Amino acid sequence: MKKVFFVVLIAVLTLPAVFAAGQVESAAPEAKTVTVFGAFVDEEARRFEEAIKPFEERTGIKVIYEGSKDFETLISVRVEGGNPPDIAGLPQPGLMMNFASQDKLVPIWSSLEATIDKNYAPVWKDLGSYKGTPYGVFHRVNAKSFVWYPKKAWAKAGYKVPKTWDEMTALMDKMVANGHTPWAVGLEAGGATGWVGTDWIEDIMLRTVGPEVYDKWVANEIPFNAPEVKAAFDILGKIWLNPKYVYGGKNTILTTSFGDAPRPLFDDPPKAWMHRQGNFITGFFPDRIQANLEEEVGVFALPAINPEFGIPVLGGGDQFVVFNDRPEVREFMEFLATWESGELWAKAGGALFPYLNQDLNAYPNEIERSLAEALVNAKVFRFDASDLMPAQVGAGSFWTGIVDWVSGKPLNTVLNNIQKSWPK
Amino acid sequence: MTKIHKSKWAYVVNLILLVLVIIWSIPIIGLLISSLRPQEDVLSTGWWTLFKNKGVITLDNYKQVLGGSEYTFVDSTGATVRSSGDNLSRAFMNSFTVTIPSVIIPILIASAAAFGFAWMVFPGRKFFFTTVVALLVVPLQIALIPILRDYQSLGLTGSYLGIWMAHTGFGLPLGIYLLYNYISTIPRDIFESAFLDGARPMVVFSRLVLPLSVPAIASLAIFQFLWVWNDLLVALVFLGGTSDVAVLTQRLANMVGSRGQDWHLLTSGAFVAMIVPLVVFFALQRYFVQGLMAGSVKG
Numbered sequence: 265m266k267k268v269f270f271v272v273l274i275a276v277l278t279l280p281a282v283f284a285a286g287q288v289e290s291a292a293p294e295a296k297t298v299t300v301f302g303a304f305v306d307e308e309a310r311r312f313e314e315a316i317k318p319f320e321e322r323t324g325i326k327v328i329y330e331g332s333k334d335f336e337t338l339i340s341v342r343v344e345g346g347n348p349p350d351i352a353g354l355p356q357p358g359l360m361m362n363f364a365s366q367d368k369l370v371p372i373w374s375s376l377e378a379t380i381d382k383n384y385a386p387v388w389k390d391l392g393s394y395k396g397t398p399y400g401v402f403h404r405v406n407a408k409s410f411v412w413y414p415k416k417a418w419a420k421a422g423y424k425v426p427k428t429w430d431e432m433t434a435l436m437d438k439m440v441a442n443g444h445t446p447w448a449v450g451l452e453a454g455g456a457t458g459w460v461g462t463d464w465i466e467d468i469m470l471r472t473v474g475p476e477v478y479d480k481w482v483a484n485e486i487p488f489n490a491p492e493v494k495a496a497f498d499i500l501g502k503i504w505l506n507p508k509y510v511y512g513g514k515n516t517i518l519t520t521s522f523g524d525a526p527r528p529l530f531d532d533p534p535k536a537w538m539h540r541q542g543n544f545i546t547g548f549f550p551d552r553i554q555a556n557l558e559e560e561v562g563v564f565a566l567p568a569i570n571p572e573f574g575i576p577v578l579g580g581g582d583q584f585v586v587f588n589d590r591p592e593v594r595e596f597m598e599f600l601a602t603w604e605s606g607e608l609w610a611k612a613g614g615a616l617f618p619y620l621n622q623d624l625n626a627y628p629n630e631i632e633r634s635l636a637e638a639l640v641n642a643k644v645f646r647f648d649a650s651d652l653m654p655a656q657v658g659a660g661s662f663w664t665g666i667v668d669w670v671s672g673k674p675l676n677t678v679l680n681n682i683q684k685s686w687p688k
Numbered sequence: 689m690t691k692i693h694k695s696k697w698a699y700v701v702n703l704i705l706l707v708l709v710i711i712w713s714i715p716i717i718g719l720l721i722s723s724l725r726p727q728e729d730v731l732s733t734g735w736w737t738l739f740k741n742k743g744v745i746t747l748d749n750y751k752q753v754l755g756g757s758e759y760t761f762v763d764s765t766g767a768t769v770r771s772s773g774d775n776l777s778r779a780f781m782n783s784f785t786v787t788i789p790s791v792i793i794p795i796l797i798a799s800a801a802a803f804g805f806a807w808m809v810f811p812g813r814k815f816f817f818t819t820v821v822a823l824l825v826v827p828l829q830i831a832l833i834p835i836l837r838d839y840q841s842l843g844l845t846g847s848y849l850g851i852w853m854a855h856t857g858f859g860l861p862l863g864i865y866l867l868y869n870y871i872s873t874i875p876r877d878i879f880e881s882a883f884l885d886g887a888r889p890m891v892v893f894s895r896l897v898l899p900l901s902v903p904a905i906a907s908l909a910i911f912q913f914l915w916v917w918n919d920l921l922v923a924l925v926f927l928g929g930t931s932d933v934a935v936l937t938q939r940l941a942n943m944v945g946s947r948g949q950d951w952h953l954l955t956s957g958a959f960v961a962m963i964v965p966l967v968v969f970f971a972l973q974r975y976f977v978q979g980l981m982a983g984s985v986k987g
Contacts, residue, residue, distance in 0.1 A: 305942035307759045307949070310773065314761045321764065330930045334920075341925055345836025347845050427736050454948075523949055524731060547949050550728060611762040 280308075296592040297326040302353030302582060303335035303506055304404075308614070312404075315609040319599045343368055348587035351596065354400065355582050356651045357391055358658070363585065364394035370456050370586040370632070372398040373594065379601045383619050387645050392583050401508045404615045405581030406543035407639045408648065409467050414529045415562040417537070425562070429471070429569040436509055437464030439537055445511045447503060448536035450525025450668065451518055461500075461670070462650040463578065464540065468496040470576040471569035475644045482652045488678070488683035497675055504670065511536035517628045522549040530560070540566060542579070543616055543635050558629045565638055576644035579650055581618070610636075654687050661685035723749050723955035724811040730952040738828035749956035757950065774931060776960070783964075785848055786935055788929070790855035790916045791800040791909055794904060797856065798863030799871070803897045805864070806872035807879060808889060808926060817868070831858075832925050833855060839926065846933065851926045858922065859912050866911075870904035871897055913968050918961075936961055 304312065309331040316327055330349070332338055336359065342348055354360050363369050372380065377398055381387050384402065392400030413423075421442065426432035436446040451460050471479050473492045480486045481493065507513035511524050511528050512520070516589060526545060528535035530553050538608070539545070546557060553560045565575045584600050586593055599605050604619035610626040629631040650658035661682045669678045721735040723743045729738075737743065738768075752758065756773035763769050835854060836845065842851035865870045865917040874897070882892050898905075920937040929938050944950050 304946040305775075306757060306945045307761075308946050310759045311761045314763055317764045328930055331942065331946075332924060332929050332938070333944070333946075334924060338924055341832055341836065342970075343926075344833045345837055346840040527732065544947060547945070547947070582859060585896065608762045608764065608766075611766070612760060612768070 275277070275645050276315055293629045294354070295324055295326045297328055298351060298590075298593050298596045299349040299648065300327060300329045300351045300353065300584070300596075301335070301339060301349035302329065303333075303355050304353070304582070305331035305333060311609045311615070312614045316596075316599070316609070317604060318604065318608075320597065323592075323595060325595060329594060336603075341563050343587070348387055349546045350588045350590070350593045351584050351586055353396075353403070353582040353584050355580070357583070357647060358652065358655065360392065360400050360583060360585055361394045361468070364397070366398050368587060369399045370589045372401070372597075376401070376594070376598055376601060379598060379657045383601055383603070383604055383621060385620060385640075385645070388618055391647050392585075400583030400585050402581050402618055403600050403606060404584050404609065405639070406544055407577050408463050409470075409566045409578045409614060410541065410543065410563050410574070410635065410638075411566055412485075412526060412529065412536050412539045412541065412545065413537060413562045413564075415560055417532075417534045418562060423537070425564045426567055427612050428571075429567050440508050444534070445509070445528075445536045446538055447510045448525050448539045449504060449510050449517045450520030450522045451522040451670065455589070456659070456663065456665040459650060460525075460541070461666030462658075462662050463542075463648065464500050465496050466502075466646070467540075467566055467576075467578050468499050468569070469493070469649070470578060470644065471566070471573060471648055472496060474570070474573045475576065478646055478649065482649045484653075484686050488657075488686065489679035493679060494675065497669065501669075501675075514670055514672075518667065520662075544614065544633070547614060557631055561631065563631055563634070565604065569681055572644045575638075576646060577639055577642035578646055578648060579639065580648045606680070624673040656685055657682060658685055690814070707940040719955050719958060723747075723941075723959055727952045738964055744983070748941055748961070748970060751965055753940075753956045757953070758985070772794065776936070776939060779934055779936045782933055786851055786855075786923060787913060787916045789852045790859070791912045792911040794856045794863050794912060795908060797904055798908065799867050799898060799901060800893060801860075801864045802867035802871045803889075803893050805868050805884050820832055820861050820864050824865060828858045828922070832921075845926060846928050848927075848933075851923060854922055854926050855912075855916050855919070859915065863908050863912065866903060866908050867904055870901050874900055903975050906972040908971055910972055914965050915944060938966075 269673065288666060293459070302312075305326065309329060313327075313329055316329075319325070320327055335355070339352055339354070339359070340362075354363075360369070372392075377389075380392075380398065388402045390399055392398050392402060399407040421444070423435060423439070426435050439446045439568075448462065451457055453459060466478075472495060475482075477486065477492060481488075481490075486492065503509050504517060505514070508519060521538075521544075522541070526539040526541065526548060527550065529539055530535065530550055546554060546561070549557075549561070567575070569638065570574050583599065586597060603617065603622045606615070606619065606622070607626050609615045610617055610632075611628060612620070613628045613632060616632065616639055618639065620640065622636070622640070624633050624636055627636055650662050653662065665678045665682045669675060670682075689874070711780070718735045722730055722740055722780045725735065725738065726744055726746050726748060729743055733741075733743075738745075752772075754776050756775050758770060758772050760768060760770045800822075805813060805820075837858075839850050844853070870878060878896060879892060880902075882896055885896070918942060919935075922937060923935045927933050929942075934942075940954065940961060943953050943957060
């Protein structure tokens with residue numbers, strides 16, 4: 265009995281070791297490899313891997329992508345622990361600035377900088393820079409200032425896409441008069457509940473006070489309880505806090521997950537008629553809608569409020585930064601700065617790219633084509649403010665402030681609290 | 689009279705237990721039902737509506753979890769391809785590779801250490817034991833970065849040896865404490881007679897202590913197995929998440945997609961991940977009830 269036990273024990277102990285040893289050998293690098301660590305996973309990771317295959321075939325360099333849902337935590341742990349990837353795709357500029365200020369990053373070298381100058385609008389270089397030194401290369405980006413609507417139902421009801429904010433307000437009243445509910449809104453997103461609201465406020469800020477004041481707001485040069493911010497909340501409040509305008513009223517806003525929020529648009533007849541969200545929301549539409557996206561769904565940019573600023577676009581994106589300086593890493597970064605690295609992903613759908621010289625025909629449908637066009641041609645593009653603000657605010661009190669405000673806390677208290685939470 | 693009184697109480701106790709069992713089971717039943725419903729239904733109505741509306745039941749979620757989610761992408765020739773990702777077999781294998789040694793190694797070390805603390809006399813015994821117990825309250829998160837630095841200089845990051853050692857280290861305080869409590873209750877007479885017969889400590893340990901502490905070892909094995917099997921953080925930090933080493937929890941966590949749009953897959957994923965721990969639990973459970981100690985002192 266005991267002998268059997270020991271034999272089993274030894275077998276069990278050695279089997280995985282053999283397996284593991286085999287693995288180490290097979291992973292031994294014959295070709296040059298570049299490790300990339302990012303926050304996107306699953307299907308998106310697969311599309312990224314496919315998109316960079318032309319590079320691997322051309323150069324013989326192997327790119328190993330690792331994606332994790334816990335990217336933000338892990339990248340800090342790995343960098344602190346001395347085990348950074350060669351390249352990381354950072355979703356937030358704040359992370360880049362953190363690492364740059366600790367001298368963990370390799371600054372962009374001159375040939376890559378020239379490529380960036382050629383292929384991107386200046387705003388992307390600025391977003392990838394810390395104290396004037398560029399560190400990041402943007403690849404896939406997203407744009408958020410869009411309103412989605414059920415195309416067929418709109419045609420039947422005779423609704424027209426509004427060109428200005430006033431037209432939109434008139435349209436909302438018309439919908440209410442017809443017994444329709446204009447908006448579907450959902451704030452719930454687990455630990456990040458509230459970000460949908462911060463996007464709305466940012467969009468309204470850009471449209472009412474313009475990009476310069478917006479930048480000051482992000483830097484806290486104007487306080488959070490300034491009249492400009494208050495005005496933005498008031499404009500949003502006119503929509504959100506009016507139960508006639510939002511499907512289900514306050515309670516539904518607070519408890520619906522952001523991904524489920526657009527679903528009422530696709531009921532028959534629609535329970536809500538408009539939904540403001542970024543380009544990625546199409547992935548949450550019901551399968552039957554996704555299958556005929558062009559026929560079922562219409563989209564327009566959230567209209568201008570002050571015509572002086574045109575129709576600004578709010579967005580975000582992953583910037584790739586370099587931790588280990590090797591020739592093959594440099595080569596891959598140069599590749600990422602070109603449209604070629606995004607083309608195959610754009611064709612697969614679900615991704616927008618910022619390259620100036622991109623071929624808009626690559627996008628699989630009219631919707632994504634028009635979004636990419638809006639992104640490239642936007643006179644004003646600004647990064648999601650909550651991603652730029654210090655984490656205590658941008659990923660903390662701003663989110664919870666939105667929730668408190670919708671639940672009925674007085675606006676002044678909410679804004680004062682957010683301002684108080686700003687790190688000194 | 690007392691008998692009736694007693695059975696009345698038994699009814700009350702049973703009733704309370706029944707209510708508790710139902711309350712505890714409802715979420716699991718809900719999870720099971722959700723895992724069998726199509727995505728559309730999961731996202732639009734609650735699982736309890738299944739009984740009312742005679743909803744559809746499907747194994748689609750399980751197919752996607754086990755066989756890999758379906759991806760659409762465009763390959764380098766420009767053709768649109770729809771294929772499923774890797775299935776879970778690799779992740780299962782990786783999880784076993786991580787878990788089995790990470791359970792056996794700490795048990796071997798912890799039982800030897802517990803025997804030493806309980807029955808051997810050496811200077812500083814109390815001090816060392818107190819240190820080990822004190823380590824119980826230290827959260828492992830604070831050790832991640834220092835250990836990662838050491839591993840980096842030793843070249844252990846990303847290797848199975850590294851994660852076995854990490855799990856061993858994190859599991860030892862509880863293991864030693866648990867086994868110490870058990871081993872120290874073994875009657876002194878057993879050891880005395882063994883020592884009188886000329887047995888050395890190593891023989892006493894392997895012939896007496898190990899077989900006698902099987903129930904405690906089994907419970908420790910279950911704890912450690914569940915902990916390592918369900919662990920996500922330690923594996924992500926020390927092993928990494930590339931597909932050749934990714935363990936089951938990592939695969940399941942990534943399956944929901946970058947923005948959580950596929951969270952309905954988590955329901956079936958939970959049941960798939962549950963199978964192995966359940967098997968381990970039921971396999972070891974009989975050791976809990978086996979009275980190994982019975983009659984062992986009879987001279």
